[in-house]
Amino acid sequence: MSTSTKDVRAVLVRGARSEAQLDGAATIEAEHVLLALAALEGTTTARLLAEAGLSRDEIRAALDREWEQSLAVAGIIVAVAELPTATPDPDRRPRIGESTVRLLKRAGDTASGFGGGRIGAAHMLVGVLDAKLGRVPRALDLAGIDRAALRARAAEAAEQGDH
Amino acid sequence: METEKLADPADPGAGLAAVVALRRLADRLEDSQVEQAMRTGWSWSDVAEVLGVTRQAVHKKHAKRLIAAGVALRRR
Numbered sequence: 001m002s003t004s005t006k007d008v009r010a011v012l013v014r015g016a017r018s019e020a021q022l023d024g025a026a027t028i029e030a031e032h033v034l035l036a037l038a039a040l041e042g043t044t045t046a047r048l049l050a051e052a053g054l055s056r057d058e059i060r061a062a063l064d065r066e067w068e069q070s071l072a073v074a075g076i077i078v079a080v081a082e083l084p085t086a087t088p089d090p091d092r093r094p095r096i097g098e099s100t101v102r103l104l105k106r107a108g109d110t111a112s113g114f115g116g117g118r119i120g121a122a123h124m125l126v127g128v129l130d131a132k133l134g135r136v137p138r139a140l141d142l143a144g145i146d147r148a149a150l151r152a153r154a155a156e157a158a159e160q161g162d163h
Numbered sequence: 164m165e166t167e168k169l170a171d172p173a174d175p176g177a178g179l180a181a182v183v184a185l186r187r188l189a190d191r192l193e194d195s196q197v198e199q200a201m202r203t204g205w206s207w208s209d210v211a212e213v214l215g216v217t218r219q220a221v222h223k224k225h226a227k228r229l230i231a232a233g234v235a236l237r238r239r
Contacts, residue, residue: 024190066180066184067184067187069170070180070184071181071184071185071188073170073184074185078188084191084192085191085195086195087198087229087232088228089227089228089231090231091227092228135180141169142169
């Protein structure tokens with residue numbers, strides 16, 4: 001990878017924030033970080049996701065299915081694609097959400113567990129995949145993704161410093 | 164997580180996920196419907212009355228976004 005770790009982080013934050021803006025969300029959550037990771041062109045992390053069937057668009061689709069499924073639990077049948085849309089606020093600055101705080105903590109733990117060094121994209125992916133609860137694991141399970149296998153590949157890449 | 168459990172109303176994980184999903188749905192509908200109302204010439208006061216909040220609250224939450232979206236807003 002030619003770009004430095006610092007660049008990747010900046011791209012990632014920008015990407016995650018714009019995914020949150022697109023949703024009209026007040027906070028940047030783990031799902032937005034995952035979408036941004038998948039959109040990191042030319043990186044090992046994005047390739048691992050794509051090989052697992054998780055391109056940026058496929059993740060969006062999986063998250064929409066999770067939304068529909070969870071609404072159905074409350075007896076509400078909705079096709080997310082048919083919901084009225086709102087124009088996103090381009091000036092909105094979504095804050096870091098609780099699920100992102102948790103995943104950053106886990107990514108930091110993973111990075112230091114592998115002998116220190118900066119947090120890279122693969123560490124972040126491990127952090128996302130280590131969440132047992134919430135929208136991301138539900139969406140990935142619904143999409144039939146083998147989270148453990150993907151996590152193992154991400155951890156291996158992180159260990160090799162190949163982000 | 165087994166797939167059946169994901170939609171089982173008796174499972175707290177599914178029940179709590181439904182709460183999150185409903186909030187997301189309410190937020191999406193509020194953003195889209197306030198925008199729709201303002202595009203069709205509703206006043207902030209009327210929108211606020213229907214939503215059961217103050218005019219200031221609805222203005223604070225939506226005005227910047229709607230101005231950026233190019234919606235012609237009424238003064239009142």
